[in-house]
Amino acid sequence: MQTSEHICRKAERTGRNMEPGMRSLLSDNSRYVEAFRLFLTNSTEHQCMLQFIETRLPDIVSSIGNGGSAINVLGVGSGSGEMDLKIFSKIQARYPGVPINTEIVEPSPEQLLSYKERVARTPGLADIHFTWHKKTSSEFELKVKEEKSDKKYDLIHMIQMMYYVKDAPATLAFFKSLLAPNGKLLIILVSGNSGWSTLWKKHGSRLPLNDLCLYITAGDIADILSSEGATFQSYELPSDMDITECFIDGDRNGDLLLDFLTETCDFNKNASPELREEIMRDLQSPGCSAAKDGKRIFNNNLSALVVERDEV
Ligand SMILES: C[S@@+](CC[C@H](N)C(=O)[O-])C[C@H]1O[C@@H](n2cnc3c(N)ncnc32)[C@H](O)[C@@H]1O
Structure with a gap:
């Protein structure tokens, strides 16, 4: 079981042995966006989340709210809101006609703009009132504490964002x-049994670290919650990613996917030959991937954790 101290020590360790000459992919925003889009094209990342929202979320939201006049939702790291709008549609289906007040905590101005544009072109959102906070989660925490706000939420979601908290x-x-009484906190992250976890555990210390705790998985979060006696449910979201192109010399898509996998800007050029060789070998190991129909398929499994409010 991992304690918070363990997780933070792990993060400290990961910063120290990074190879010289390598820098985080996040330091080159346009290359990051290109690699991320390719990742979405080559993986079932969004499809598996949508399937979870379709099949599991209706049950999860069936008990939120107090029969009150509105449902309060908080989205943290919502990006361009694609998943948020799917979530709202499930809440609206469960509570027809009940207004939704939602607050969005998102530090990226580009993402906030895309979210607002998405809202503007999507029909059926008249009963949803949006408040946007251009903030990180810790800046939002500070604001809440400074204002001594006692506002509570029926649903809080953090989808693929916990990597970025300190x-x-x-x-x-x-x-x-x-969380309000009956409120739920939904967290989605890569699964502790994904290829990501295998890769990070073995090589995280030699890869560029953008922030503390970057290499956290849903398994780590589940350990923290268990150690605190929290009540939560865990759902596995099977997902895969075609990484065949990574093994074709000089293939641009392969280079970008490799950058995304290692969080490194131009990994093929900048990693030492030893690290490159090890990672290319490990990417083909059963802990990371499997061969299927002549392709190399990476385990991109995610986990969703649904956390209940603590008894008071
Ligand atoms: C991988 S994206 C996920 C976006 C969206 N939730 C989805 O799954 O489509 C991570 C998002 O978290 C945001 N983010 C990064 N650091 C953050 C922080 N410290 N607090 C809140 N959000 C953060 C990023 O701007 C980005 O929009």
Whole structure:
């Protein structure tokens, strides 16, 4: 079982042995966006989330709210809101005619703009009131504490964002404290049994680290929650990613996918031959991928954790 101290020590360790000459993919925004889009094209990332929202979310939201006059939702790291709008449609289906007040915490101005544009062109959102906060989760926490706000939320979701917080246990504790009676906190991250986890555990210390706790998985979050006695349910979201092109010399898509997998800008050029060889070999190991129909398929499994409000 991992404690918060363990997780943070792990993060400290990962910063120290990075190879010289390598820098984070996030330091080159246009290359990052290109690699991320390719990742979405080559993977079933969004499809598996949509399937979860279609099949599991209706049950999960069936008990939120207090029969009150509105449902309060908080989205943290919502990006361009694609998943958020799917989530709203499930809440609206369960509580027809009940207004939804939603607050979005998202630090990227580009993402906020895309979210607003998406809202503007999507029909059926008249009963949803949006408040946008251009903030990181910790800036939002500070604001709530400064304002001594006691606002509570029926659903809080954090989809693929916990990699970017400095202190995962404190962030979890803060957002759990914002849950209304019957409220739920939904967290989606890569699964502890995904190829990502295998790759990060073995090579995280030699890859560029953008921030503390970057290499956290849903398994780590589940350990923190268990150690605190929190009540939560875990769902596995099977997902895969075609990485065949990574093994074709000089293939641009392969280079970009490799950058995305290693979080490194131009990994093929900048990694040492030893690290490159090890990673290329490990990417083909059963802990990371499998051969299927002549292709190399990476395990991109995600986990969804649904956390209940602590008893008070
Ligand atoms: C991988 S994207 C996920 C977007 C969206 N939730 C989805 O799954 O489609 C991560 C998002 O978290 C945001 N983010 C990064 N650091 C953050 C932080 N410290 N607090 C809140 N959001 C953050 C990014 O701007 C980005 O929009």
